[in-house]
Amino acid sequence: VTPIEDKLKQNLKDIFGFDKFRGEQDKIIHSIVKGDNTFVIMPTGAGKSLCYQLPAITLEGTAVVISPLIALMKNQVDQMKGFGINARFLNSTLNKSEMNKVKKDVLEGECKLLYIAPESLTKEDNLIFLKSAKLSFVAVDEAHCISEWGHDFRPEYRKIRSIIESIDEKLPIIALTATATPKVQLDIKKNLNMDDSKLFKTSFNRANLYYEVRPKKNPKKQLLQFISGLKGKSGIVYCLSRKKVEEIANLLSVNGVKALPYHAGLDPDVRMNNQDAFLNEECDVVVATIAFGMGIDKPDVRFVVHYDAPKSLEGYYQETGRAGRDGLDGTCLMFYAYDDVLKLEKFNKDKTVTERENAKALLMEIVAYSTLGVCRRRQLLSYFGEYMNDDCGFCDNCKKPTKKFQVEEEAVLGMKA
Numbered sequence: 001v002t003p004i005e006d007k008l009k010q011n012l013k014d015i016f017g018f019d020k021f022r023g024e025q026d027k028i029i030h031s032i033v034k035g036d037n038t039f040v041i042m043p044t045g046a047g048k049s050l051c052y053q054l055p056a057i058t059l060e061g062t063a064v065v066i067s068p069l070i071a072l073m074k075n076q077v078d079q080m081k082g083f084g085i086n087a088r089f090l091n092s093t094l095n096k097s098e099m100n101k102v103k104k105d106v107l108e109g110e111c112k113l114l115y116i117a118p119e120s121l122t123k124e125d126n127l128i129f130l131k132s133a134k135l136s137f138v139a140v141d142e143a144h145c146i147s148e149w150g151h152d153f154r155p156e157y158r159k160i161r162s163i164i165e166s167i168d169e170k171l172p173i174i175a176l177t178a179t180a181t182p183k184v185q186l187d188i189k190k191n192l193n194m195d196d197s198k199l200f201k202t203s204f205n206r207a208n209l210y211y212e213v214r215p216k217k218n219p220k221k222q223l224l225q226f227i228s229g230l231k232g233k234s235g236i237v238y239c240l241s242r243k244k245v246e247e248i249a250n251l252l253s254v255n256g257v258k259a260l261p262y263h264a265g266l267d268p269d270v271r272m273n274n275q276d277a278f279l280n281e282e283c284d285v286v287v288a289t290i291a292f293g294m295g296i297d298k299p300d301v302r303f304v305v306h307y308d309a310p311k312s313l314e315g316y317y318q319e320t321g322r323a324g325r326d327g328l329d330g331t332c333l334m335f336y337a338y339d340d341v342l343k344l345e346k347f348n349k350d351k352t353v354t355e356r357e358n359a360k361a362l363l364m365e366i367v368a369y370s371t372l373g374v375c376r377r378r379q380l381l382s383y384f385g386e387y388m389n390d391d392c393g394f395c396d397n398c399k400k401p402t403k404k405f406q407v408e409e410e411a412v413l414g415m416k417a
């Protein structure tokens with residue numbers, strides 16, 4: 001056992017309070033400590049953050065963490081500070097003097113983790129600053145943002161590689177994502193120029209999540225009924241529009257559920273406040289558009305409800321993945337109506353033919369998932385290229401096979417036309 005391995009183990013216990021590594025965390029961390037480019041594909045909740053946080057804390061210098069969302073950065077920096085670690089972020093929410101303070105901390109070697117938005121990374125003066133800092137490695141979190149095939153394309157992510165090269169081409173990169181489709185994987189490798197990287201990929205099965213679809217008939221009533229059985233439990237309700245988010249948050253509030261809205265149309269302060277209230281347990285349920293959730297680390301979310309149909313199975317998997325991160329059971333309930341799928345299709349009418357066809361293919365998978373009587377987990381996992389020998393026994397189609405509702409055949413045919 002080398003001194004660095006001892007130190008990693010020690011820090012895992014002393015700082016994070018964990019007795020052992022989960023899954024392949026130790027192998028991943030050794031790969032990055034060795035200076036190898038490392039590619040991590042693990043489902044949401046698997047514990048990807050630790051794979052860069054722990055080496056960042058343990059190695060000399062500052063690790064740069066590129067992260068797509070301000071909420072996500074704040075969340076992690078707060079968490080690190082809570083552990084007594086000097087972590088900072090650089091993004092558009094800081095004023096000039098705050099930025100200078102952050103840079104000073106890094107240059108003096110105080111800061112172990114510097115979270116940076118891709119937009120900030122490309123700024124000339126930040127580049128000059130990063131060149132003069134002592135850096136340990138670069139982590140690209142939510143690396144699927146680099147790919148147009150992913151569900152969250154961020155053009156600025158495409159510039160990451162050339163920027164790293166202009167800082168120090170030998171800096172090891174660790175790319176992390178929960179998106180496992182082959183196209184996205186290839187795109188990440190190509191764009192970060194890491195053909196030589198070591199790949200760590202684990203199963204996407206979240207055995208503790210119960211999947212269920214209910215036909216959407218009287219959704220307000222159905223939602224209230226569902227939540228009444230989960231009083232005081234943490235949950236997320238996803239809606240398609242901001243208006244619906246407000247409406248449902250209000251509905252829950254007047255019915256005695258501690259609920260708050262979250263969507264991109266809210267004032268940033270309010271948004272941050274509502275997120276904090278959720279994380280601090282002042283509120284039980286967040287009603288949100290999909291603007292909420294990426295990278296949010298709340299271990300005890302017990303349910304995720306899709307009040308409206310999601311746009312893709314990939315997105316659905318990510319969003320439901322926020323439940324049960326602590327390993328205890330979580331329920332993932334979708335209210336499905338074909339009308340919602342048609343609404344989603346209308347959003348695409350101004351897109352190019354190819355984009356429209358892609359979007360439609362993704363929606364078709366939602367229709368199939370929601371209407372077929374097949375084990376839901378089998379369907380979700382096959383989307384990620386994983387095949388199950390047996391049905392899961394822990395979804396509505398496995399538990400209550402008689403309950404499955406009729407395939408809306410015309411609807412399905414309509415989509416194919």
Ligand code: ADP
Pocket residue numbers: 018019020021022025042043044045046047048049050295296297298299325
């Ligand atoms: P991901 O980024 O893969 O979605 P996170 O990094 O947010 O997942 O981690 C999910 C949860 O797992 C967090 O609550 C984290 O504290 C916990 N976790 C990570 N590593 C371990 C470990 N070795 N032992 C116990 N819990 C862990």
Ligand code: MG
Pocket residue numbers: 048049141295
């Ligand atoms: Mg993460």
